[in-house]
Amino acid sequence: MCGIFFSYSQKEHEAPSEKLLDDLRKRGPDSVGTRSRTASLERTTTQLESKEQTCNLNFVSTVLSLRGECIVGQPLEDSKSGSLLCWNGEAWRIGNEIVQGNDAEAVFSLLLNAAQSCNVNASDGLFSYDQSKQNIFKTIATITGPYAFVFYDAQSARVFYGRDALGRRSLLVKRYETYPFPTLNKDDSNVHNQILTLNSPAVEQLYQRLQSSLAIRTFKIPIPPSKQAAPARVAILFSGGLDCTLLAAIIHSILPKWEEIDLLNVAFENPRVVQAAAAANAPNPPNPPAANSVYVLCPDRTTGLSSHAELLKKLPERTWRFVSINVPYAETQAHRSNIISLIHPHNTEMDLSIACALYFAARGSGFITDTSTSLDIPYTTPARVLLSGLGADELFGGYTRHNTAFDRRGYKGLADELELDFNRLGKRNLGRDDRVISHWAKEVRYPYLDEDLVSWALSIPMWEKCGFGQVSNAEDTDSPMLEPGKKVLRLLAWRLGLRGAAAEKKRAIQFGARTAKMQAGKTKGTQNLS
Incomplete structure (x- = not known):
């Protein structure tokens, strides 16, 4: 993962501000590099006239090294042509081949080949710009994984920039286009009397795809800098809910048993909740509260500890390190302005409350x-790779509004709501979350948003993903009584022995961690930040 900056100016080379450069370094603390280019571009002014313009290009790239045997600095530069690449992301596959070694170098090599493969027209000796552009587009289309990039093709004096179709890496520009996502299967012609059970093919198919997604996202992660003898390489953003607990159980079948996994569980001191509790107990003052009671009572702390206990019971041969992250209100306020800066251009109360968590x-x-002693020991995870369950709700119908849409308009309404949620995932969530998480030199990876898994999830019929409208028989052991939202995930968790997680209700992170509505009043999540 990296931080990248590119500027284009007809006046002078524009460098990032000190604040922006500091943010880029926090994303990529292992290396920082700067390159600049001056190019002459021909601009058509009329059908009969054109004039040459000089433009100044500035490239900055920082690196968090998580692939290959050594740190590969950026921007990558081709000494022959002068072409450059700033790469932020992970190329898991190119075509059908899994990328070995440093993925940025592999991508750069392919882009150079694509740009140079038709650089001279055999008949007139002129550069074939259009063919070169199409070759580069085709090359980018073969990349599987989360990424954002800026590629300068020096031979054509063109700059290409973009990010993966799902938008899993942040790339902020003043003007951008929306690219199509895979299409959703809305066919509801064969939904009657269909019941999703433990033996349904979709349950096994989901398991296989999640296994494959997690395997490629946890393969050969470098040992992070740490004073520990065997530091955790992977941590999970862990609320104790269905999505993240299922990831933990499946990753157990992939990583060596001696590798420790950190479960990061966050809870906040919310003054509004504290005041409400104090008012409720005013007539009968309780015993002096424990120092951590304000955090222990957070919903995500309760479910987190419960799911952690379930993992310990079912998978005791691994060290599952539960990291309790308690955030006092004063600390939240101290970091508020920085968080607001990171989430820009997002600017609602809901954006802030999610980003805080x-x-x-x-x-x-x-x-x-x-x-052994029940003592609390200060601990900071050394893991630089974080796994997130984001995407499961949008793909498999996990939000309350999906149930509401089905109640109002059946499978047609459910399909429309799922399509809306998935299509705005990149714009609404992923860029914002990437900027916030990467601030700590951490890379977030989304197993549920693997391209193969997404294509499969969008292609299968609605009834194979969720159980809305399905009537289960309480005596049928193959069809346990579970919530209809994300039922295929619930059945898989049940099959893996995680019955507590399988039955866990969906809860938004801002309510589970109690970052929402920290002050008394009628503030709404959609309200702009003051």
Whole structure:
């Protein structure tokens, strides 16, 4: 993962501000590099006239090295042509081949070949700009994984920039286009009397695809800088809910048993909740509260501890390190302006409350409890790769509004709501979350948003993803009584022995961690930040 900056100016080379450069370094602390180019471009002014313009290009790239045996600095530069690449992301596959070694170098090599493969027209010796552009587009289309990039093709004096179709890496520009996502299967002609059960093919298919997605996202992660003898390489953003607990159980079948996994669970001191509790107990003052009671009572702390206990019981051969991240209100306020800066251009109360939870969770500083002494020990996760369950709700119908849409308009309404949620995932969530999490030199990876898994999830019929409208028989052991939202995930969790997680209700992160509505009043999530 990296931080990238590119500027185009007809006046002078424009460098990033000190604040922006500091943010880029926090995303990529292992290396920082700068390159500049001056190019002469021909601009057509009329059908009969054109004039040459000089433009100044500036490239800055920082690196968080997570692929290959050594740190590969950026921007990558081709000494022959002068072409450059700033790469932020992970190329898991190119075509059908899994990328070995440093993926940025592999991508750069392909882009150079694409740009140079038709650089001279055999008949007139002129550069074939259009063919070169199409070759570059085709090359980019073969890349599987989350990425954003800026590629300068020096031979054609063209700059190409973009991000993956799902928008899993942040790339902010003043003007951008929306590219199509895969299409959703809306066919509801064969939904009657269909019941999703433990033996349904979709349950096994989901398991296989999640296994494949997690395997490629956790393959050969470098040992992070740490004083620990065997530091955790992977941490999970862990609310204890269905999505993240299922990821934990499946990753257990992939990683060596001796590798420890950190479960990052965040809870906030919310003054509004504290005041309400104090008012309710005013007539009968309780015993003096424990120092951590304000955090222990957070919904996500309760479910987190419950799911952690379930993992310990079902998969005891691994060290599942539960990291309690407690955030006092004063600390939330101290970081507020920085978080607002990171989420820009997002600017609603809901954006801030979600970002606060992710910001402090990604920092990973809290405490672990010594099981032998019951003492709390300060601990900060050394893991630089974080796994998130984002995408499961949008793909498999996990929000309350999906149930509402089905109640009002059946499968047609459900399909429309799912399509809306998925199509705005990149614009609404992913860029914002990437900027917030990467601030701590961490890379977030989304197993549910693997391209192959997404294509499969969008292609299968509605009834194979969720159980809305399905009537289960309480005596049928193959069809346990579970919530209809994300039922295929619930059945898989049930099959893996995680019955507590399988039955867990959906809860938004801002309510589970209690970052929403920290002040008394009628503030709405859609309200702009003051």
